[in-house]
Amino acid sequence: MSEVQVKKMLKVKSPGRINLIGEHTDYNDGFVLPGAIDKAMEFTIEEVDGNITELIALDINDSISFPADNLEKSKKGWANYCIGLLDLMRKKGVNVPAFKCSFGGNIPLGAGLSSSAALSCGFMYAVSEFFDLKLERLEIAKLAQKAEHEYAGVMCGIMDQYAVVFGKEDAFIQIDCRTFEHKVVQGDFSGYSVLLCDTNVKHSLASTEYNTRRQECETGVKAIQEFKPEVKSLRDATLEDLEVIKDKVSKEVIARCTYVIREIKRVEDAVEAIAAGDLIKVGQLMYETHEGLSVRYKVSCDELDVLAAFAKDHNAVIGSRMMGGGFGGCTINLVKEDQVEEFKAAIAPHYKEKTGKEVSFYDVKISNGVTAV
Ligand code: GLA
Numbered sequence: 137m138s139e140v141q142v143k144k145m146l147k148v149k150s151p152g153r154i155n156l157i158g159e160h161t162d163y164n165d166g167f168v169l170p171g172a173i174d175k176a177m178e179f180t181i182e183e184v185d186g187n188i189t190e191l192i193a194l195d196i197n198d199s200i201s202f203p204a205d206n207l208e209k210s211k212k213g214w215a216n217y218c219i220g221l222l223d224l225m226r227k228k229g230v231n232v233p234a235f236k237c238s239f240g241g242n243i244p245l246g247a248g249l250s251s252s253a254a255l256s257c258g259f260m261y262a263v264s265e266f267f268d269l270k271l272e273r274l275e276i277a278k279l280a281q282k283a284e285h286e287y288a289g290v291m292c293g294i295m296d297q298y299a300v301v302f303g304k305e306d307a308f309i310q311i312d313c314r315t316f317e318h319k320v321v322q323g324d325f326s327g328y329s330v331l332l333c334d335t336n337v338k339h340s341l342a343s344t345e346y347n348t349r350r351q352e353c354e355t356g357v358k359a360i361q362e363f364k365p366e367v368k369s370l371r372d373a374t375l376e377d378l379e380v381i382k383d384k385v386s387k388e389v390i391a392r393c394t395y396v397i398r399e400i401k402r403v404e405d406a407v408e409a410i411a412a413g414d415l416i417k418v419g420q421l422m423y424e425t426h427e428g429l430s431v432r433y434k435v436s437c438d439e440l441d442v443l444a445a446f447a448k449d450h451n452a453v454i455g456s457r458m459m460g461g462g463f464g465g466c467t468i469n470l471v472k473e474d475q476v477e478e479f480k481a482a483i484a485p486h487y488k489e490k491t492g493k494e495v496s497f498y499d500v501k502i503s504n505g506v507t508a509v
Pocket residue numbers: 158159160161162163292293294295296460461462
């Protein structure tokens with residue numbers, strides 16, 4: 137009997153993420169408070185004979201093949217995350233041999249749950265484990281962020297990738313986006329559910345506006361540096377500093393910077409409130425974040441505002457706000473566990489009446505970051 141050679145194979149699970157509070161603070165060296173979730177992408181990576189690498193995106197029925205030593209940008213957006221990462225490895229002096237990798241999962245696309253970070257971090261982790269490249273988790277997050285910058289053109293911060301690789305079951309993580317350290321925040325959320333309400337508006341405007349917001353923050357920092365050179369980012373700035381520059385920069389820049397400075401503080405306040413068991417306070421901070429994102433940072437949209445305003449007036453909810461980059465995607469809501477169904481039944485027709493669209497709901501549990509399965 138001839139022997140069948142069993143090929144090497146590895147399976148990896150890479151989650152999406154939510155963010156309790158701390159929006160648009162990561163690229164300002166601030167704090168964020170995300171968690172990985174129980175919606176994830178699964179990867180199967182396998183050995184192949186020959187020199188052709190094959191990537192298969194099961195959910196969209198698409199695939200791509202290319203010689204392992206010829207990494208060219210593709211017309212397929214999803215493939216560029218993977219090719220980009222292999223190319224970043226090549227630039228580090230690591231030529232990854234050919235392999236076959238297929239993946240798919242249940243993270244809704246374009247809903248602001250970081251399906252792209254799940255893809256890039258999961259892919260990089262799978263490749264690293266499979267070929268024993270010994271990449272540290274933080275290195276994987278940074279490579280994935282770089283791929284987003286260079287191959288998708290979004291100058292994102294580190295939050296999404298960091299949360300995907302370092303997420304911890306049943307806990308949020310407070311990331312210091314300046315030092316890249318985090319601490320696990322394990323509050324008592326019993327009696328409450330984290331409910332996401334999806335506007336079903338895909339955040340397409342997001343990438344250009346996102347990069348503009350980042351530039352507006354940098355403009356504020358440059359103006360402050362004129363009289364306070366030690367200020368490296370909005371993390372170091374105060375509302376008083378903004379008073380000094382208010383005639384030197386546009387009203388928009390002042391509004392953006394005001395939001396960010398307050399939001400960085402809100403994350404610290406939220407972590408304290410969680411430690412004190414004061415979830416009502418956490419919820420109030422979330423409402424303040426929404427107002428800031430909508431009025432001063434201007435990254436919300438009518439649909440998100442309709443959902444957040446309704447939630448604020450409903451007694452089942454203690455906190456609600458838009459989540460992620462903005463211009464669509466989901467709101468995150470802290471809802472009394474025994475009133476979740478009642479709240480869903482109330483908000484759905486209201487949303488339909490105001491926007492003509494359907495709302496979708498995701499009940500999520502906080503889970504571990506990327507891992508082999
Ligand atoms: C997107 C980016 C993150 C972060 C959020 C806003 O999700 O990828 O880096 O900036 O927007 O908080």
